[in-house]
Amino acid sequence: MAKAPREKSVTIHDVAKDAGVSFSAVSKVLRNAYGVSDALREKVNVSIAKLGYTPSMSARGISGGRTFVIGVIFPDMRNPFFADILAGISSALERTTYQMVQGIVQHSSEAALVQSMTSMQLDGLIIVGSVSTSQALSALAARIPLVLIGHHLPEVSAFDTVNNDDAESGRLAVRHFVENGYRKIAMLSLDSTNGTVIQRREEGYIEAMKAADLGKNIEIVRTPQNLREIQGAAQRLLSGSGRKDAIFCWTDYVALEALSVAGISGLAVPREVGVIGHDNTMYCAFDQNSLTSIDQSGEQLGLQATRLLVERIEGRQKAEHFLVHPRLVARRSSAPPQKM
Amino acid sequence: MAKAPREKSVTIHDVAKDAGVSFSAVSKVLRNAYGVSDALREKVNVSIAKLGYTPSMSARGISGGRTFVIGVIFPDMRNPFFADILAGISSALERTTYQMVQGIVQHSSEAALVQSMTSMQLDGLIIVGSVSTSQALSALAARIPLVLIGHHLPEVSAFDTVNNDDAESGRLAVRHFVENGYRKIAMLSLDSTNGTVIQRREEGYIEAMKAADLGKNIEIVRTPQNLREIQGAAQRLLSGSGRKDAIFCWTDYVALEALSVAGISGLAVPREVGVIGHDNTMYCAFDQNSLTSIDQSGEQLGLQATRLLVERIEGRQKAEHFLVHPRLVARRSSAPPQKM
DNA sequence: ACTTAGTTGTACAACGTTGCACGTACAACA
DNA sequence: TGTTGTACGTGCAACGTTGTACAACTAAGT
Known part of the structure; x- marks a missing residue:
C-alpha cells in the first residue's frame, strides 16, 4: 500500500514568498477580492507565472469556496x-x-x-x-x-x-411524412417510463396523427435499448398484413437499425418504407443511410x-x-x- | 457573487459524536488502519450508515491521502x-x-x-x-x-x-483483402504526426503489402479528421486511371465515409471496391454498411x-x-x- | 506485586485554501 | 493640528481529512 513519492506542488505560500508579500495577499489576488493595488497584483501575477502555480481544487473545496x-x-x-x-x-x-x-x-x-x-x-x-x-x-x-x-x-x-421542444419533434416528423404521401406511420419508442422527453415526442406524434385524420393508424412500439428487441420490433412493423409504410424513431441509432431491417427484409427505402430519426447525428448524412432526422441542436x-x-x-x-x-x-x- | 446557502454535509466528526468515539477512530475505520477492534468498527459503521456519511474527496486530497x-x-x-x-x-x-x-x-x-x-x-x-x-x-x-x-x-x-497490436491490424486487413482477390489496396490514414498508433497500422499495411508482392501498389493517403478532406481523399482513390479496388481505413467512421463516397460515385461494394474499417464499432453491423472491420477489443x-x-x-x-x-x-x- | 509487551483508542499537527477581522499608512477635511 | 476616512496589506481561524505520536488499558510472565 506504499505510495510512490511525488514531488510536491507549488502553493500559494511559495508564490507569496517569491513575491515578497503575505500569503493572504496572494489569495486576494486569486479571488479578485477588494483591496488590492495594481502594483501588488502585478507582482503576484509575475510570481504565479514564474513558478507555474495552479490553485489546488481540493483546498478550495475544503475551505468552502468555489472550486470553479x-x-x-x-x-x-x-x-x-x-x-x-x-x-x-x-x-x-x-x-x-x-x-x-x-x-x-x-x-x-x-x-x-x-x-x-x-x-x-x-x-x-x-x-x-x-x-x-x-x-x-x-x-x-x-x-x-x-x-x-x-x-x-x-x-x-x-x-x-x-x-x-420534443412534442414539436413528433409533429414535424408526422407532418413531413404526410406531406410526402405516407399514411401508415408508426413510432418506435423507448420502454422506460421515466423518459419524459420521449413521452413528449410520442404526444407530438399522436397529436399530429390525429390532426392529419390518421388517428386510426397510430401505433407506438416501445422497446428497451437493446439490439435484439429493436430489431424484432422493426421487423414486426415491417411485415404482415398491417405493414407500416413509415417509421418515426425516437433516436437515430434506432432509425439506422430500422433501415438495416428494411434492407434485410428486401424492402426499398423510401419506396416501400420511409424512416425518420432524431438528433441528426453525423451518421445520417452518409449516402448509404441518407436518413431524414430531427435536429435538436x-x-x-x-x-x-x-x-x-x-x-x-x-x-x-x-x-x-x-x-x-x-x-x-x-x-x-x-x-x-x-x-x- | 453571493453564494446560495447550502445545507452542510455530514462529517467524520458528526459520525464520531453519534458513535461516541473520537473522530480519529472514525478515520481509522475508514482507512482500514491497524488497531481497531471489531466492536468499534461495528459501532462506527452503524453510525456511518445511519447518518449517510460520505468522505469528502477534497479533504482527502488536501491531507495527502488517497482520494480514491x-x-x-x-x-x-x-x-x-x-x-x-x-x-x-x-x-x-x-x-x-x-x-x-x-x-x-x-x-x-x-x-x-x-x-x-x-x-x-x-x-x-x-x-x-x-x-x-x-x-x-x-x-x-x-x-x-x-x-x-x-x-x-x-x-x-x-x-x-x-x-x-496495431501492426497486426494492418497485416490482417491486407491479408484478408488479398485472400479475397483484391490487389490495388490503398490505406486512408490520419495526417497528424503524433499518431503512433496509426503509424503502426501503416507499418503493418506496408509490411503485408510487400509480403504479398504488392509493394508497387502501396498508397497511403493521410488526411485531417475533417469530413471534406476525407471525402476528397476517398474520391481521389476511387476515380481516375489509378483507381483502387480496396481501401483500408484507419477508423470505422472514415470507412463509412468511403462507403458513402463509393455509393455516390456509383461504385458497387464489394464488386468494384472493398472497404475495411477499424474498431468494429456498432455501426459496422448495420445491413446498409455491412462493414468488415478490425476489432481491437x-x-x-x-x-x-x-x-x-x-x-x-x-x-x-x-x-x-x-x-x-x-x-x-x-x-x-x-x-x-x-x-x- | 511489578515489570513488560501488546492492543486499542485519543490527541494533534499537518495539508492549501478562503474570507473575515484587524492593523497601518496616507490623504482629505475641519 | 487633530480627526476621520479610505485604500491596502497582514494575521489567523476555519474547512474535513490523514497519519503519526502517544496514552490508557489489559494480560501475561516473573
Missing part, C-alpha cells in the same frame, strides 16, 4: 448526440473561469455518480437525460446548483431545465444549460426553463415514395 | 469505440473502491485537462490516445501514476501502456489499463506494456468481388 469546476453527467457515451451537447458546454465554458469534469453512467448508477461528484465539492452539476425522480432532483438541487438537459419538468422551481442545449448553471452558481434562485426548437433535415429516407 | 478517484482522458467523444474502453474501465473499477471522472478533450487542450485533473489530487490518470510528447508524459508520470492507452512507447519506463484495453493503474497506485514502479491482439470481423464490404 462543474460536473456534467451523461447517461451513455454511445450516442454521438451527446458529443454535440458537450461541445456546447465546452464553448460556453471557454469564456468563463470554470472547468468541467464528465461522468458517464455506465455500470455505476446515476445516484452513485452524483454522490461522488458532490463529494468533490463541485460548484454545479449539469445532468443530461436524468432518470431520477423529480423529488430526488429537487433534494439534490438543495445541495448544489443544478441544471437538467432533457427532462421536461416546467413545474419545478429548485433547478433549471433546458430542453428541445445539442450545441444550443449545452450552451444554454451552461449559461443557466453559471447564473445559478452566481446566486440566481428563480428557476428558468429554456426550450429550443427542432428542425427537420430531409434526406432520401423519407422522400416521396411514388417518385422513386 | 482516478481520471480518464479521452481525445474525443464522437468515436463510439471509446465507449467500449470506458466500459472496460468501469467494470474493472467495480471490483475496487475507486471512482472515476472523465475529461474529454474538446475545445480545451489535453494539457489543460491534465492540469485541472492533477489539481484535484486524483490518485491516477488513464489517457487515451494522447497527443503529448514522450517527455511531457514522463514528466507527468513523476507527479501522478499514469497509464496510456493507444500510445506505442515500449521504451518508456515512467508509466505503463496498453495497446492493440476496447473493453480489454480498458480493463487492463485499469488493472495496471491500480497496481501503480499501490506502489509498483516497474513499467509494464500490455498488448492485445486484434481480430478481423468479416462482412460484406470486403467479400470476394467476383462472387457478386
Whole structure:
C-alpha cells in the first residue's frame, strides 16, 4: 500500500514568498477580492507565472469556496448526440473561469455518480437525460446548483431545465411524412417510463396523427435499448398484413437499425418504407443511410444549460426553463415514395 | 457573487459524536488502519450508515491521502469505440473502491485537462490516445501514476501502456483483402504526426503489402479528421486511371465515409471496391454498411489499463506494456468481388 | 506485586485554501 | 493640528481529512 513519492506542488505560500508579500495577499489576488493595488497584483501575477502555480481544487473545496469546476453527467457515451451537447458546454465554458469534469453512467448508477461528484465539492452539476425522480432532483438541487438537459419538468422551481421542444419533434416528423404521401406511420419508442422527453415526442406524434385524420393508424412500439428487441420490433412493423409504410424513431441509432431491417427484409427505402430519426447525428448524412432526422441542436442545449448553471452558481434562485426548437433535415429516407 | 446557502454535509466528526468515539477512530475505520477492534468498527459503521456519511474527496486530497478517484482522458467523444474502453474501465473499477471522472478533450487542450485533473489530487490518470510528447508524459508520470492507452512507447519506463497490436491490424486487413482477390489496396490514414498508433497500422499495411508482392501498389493517403478532406481523399482513390479496388481505413467512421463516397460515385461494394474499417464499432453491423472491420477489443484495453493503474497506485514502479491482439470481423464490404 | 509487551483508542499537527477581522499608512477635511 | 476616512496589506481561524505520536488499558510472565 506504499505510495510512490511525488514531488510536491507549488502553493500559494511559495508564490507569496517569491513575491515578497503575505500569503493572504496572494489569495486576494486569486479571488479578485477588494483591496488590492495594481502594483501588488502585478507582482503576484509575475510570481504565479514564474513558478507555474495552479490553485489546488481540493483546498478550495475544503475551505468552502468555489472550486470553479462543474460536473456534467451523461447517461451513455454511445450516442454521438451527446458529443454535440458537450461541445456546447465546452464553448460556453471557454469564456468563463470554470472547468468541467464528465461522468458517464455506465455500470455505476446515476445516484452513485452524483454522490461522488458532490463529494468533490463541485460548484454545479449539469445532468443530461436524468432518470431520477423529480423529488430526488429537487433534494439534490438543495445541495448544489443544478441544471437538467432533457427532462421536461416546467413545474419545478429548485433547478433549471433546458430542453428541445420534443412534442414539436413528433409533429414535424408526422407532418413531413404526410406531406410526402405516407399514411401508415408508426413510432418506435423507448420502454422506460421515466423518459419524459420521449413521452413528449410520442404526444407530438399522436397529436399530429390525429390532426392529419390518421388517428386510426397510430401505433407506438416501445422497446428497451437493446439490439435484439429493436430489431424484432422493426421487423414486426415491417411485415404482415398491417405493414407500416413509415417509421418515426425516437433516436437515430434506432432509425439506422430500422433501415438495416428494411434492407434485410428486401424492402426499398423510401419506396416501400420511409424512416425518420432524431438528433441528426453525423451518421445520417452518409449516402448509404441518407436518413431524414430531427435536429435538436445539442450545441444550443449545452450552451444554454451552461449559461443557466453559471447564473445559478452566481446566486440566481428563480428557476428558468429554456426550450429550443427542432428542425427537420430531409434526406432520401423519407422522400416521396411514388417518385422513386 | 453571493453564494446560495447550502445545507452542510455530514462529517467524520458528526459520525464520531453519534458513535461516541473520537473522530480519529472514525478515520481509522475508514482507512482500514491497524488497531481497531471489531466492536468499534461495528459501532462506527452503524453510525456511518445511519447518518449517510460520505468522505469528502477534497479533504482527502488536501491531507495527502488517497482520494480514491482516478481520471480518464479521452481525445474525443464522437468515436463510439471509446465507449467500449470506458466500459472496460468501469467494470474493472467495480471490483475496487475507486471512482472515476472523465475529461474529454474538446475545445480545451489535453494539457489543460491534465492540469485541472492533477489539481484535484486524483490518485491516477488513464489517457487515451494522447497527443503529448514522450517527455511531457514522463514528466507527468513523476507527479501522478499514469497509464496510456493507444500510445506505442515500449521504451518508456515512467508509466505503463496498453495497446492493440496495431501492426497486426494492418497485416490482417491486407491479408484478408488479398485472400479475397483484391490487389490495388490503398490505406486512408490520419495526417497528424503524433499518431503512433496509426503509424503502426501503416507499418503493418506496408509490411503485408510487400509480403504479398504488392509493394508497387502501396498508397497511403493521410488526411485531417475533417469530413471534406476525407471525402476528397476517398474520391481521389476511387476515380481516375489509378483507381483502387480496396481501401483500408484507419477508423470505422472514415470507412463509412468511403462507403458513402463509393455509393455516390456509383461504385458497387464489394464488386468494384472493398472497404475495411477499424474498431468494429456498432455501426459496422448495420445491413446498409455491412462493414468488415478490425476489432481491437476496447473493453480489454480498458480493463487492463485499469488493472495496471491500480497496481501503480499501490506502489509498483516497474513499467509494464500490455498488448492485445486484434481480430478481423468479416462482412460484406470486403467479400470476394467476383462472387457478386 | 511489578515489570513488560501488546492492543486499542485519543490527541494533534499537518495539508492549501478562503474570507473575515484587524492593523497601518496616507490623504482629505475641519 | 487633530480627526476621520479610505485604500491596502497582514494575521489567523476555519474547512474535513490523514497519519503519526502517544496514552490508557489489559494480560501475561516473573
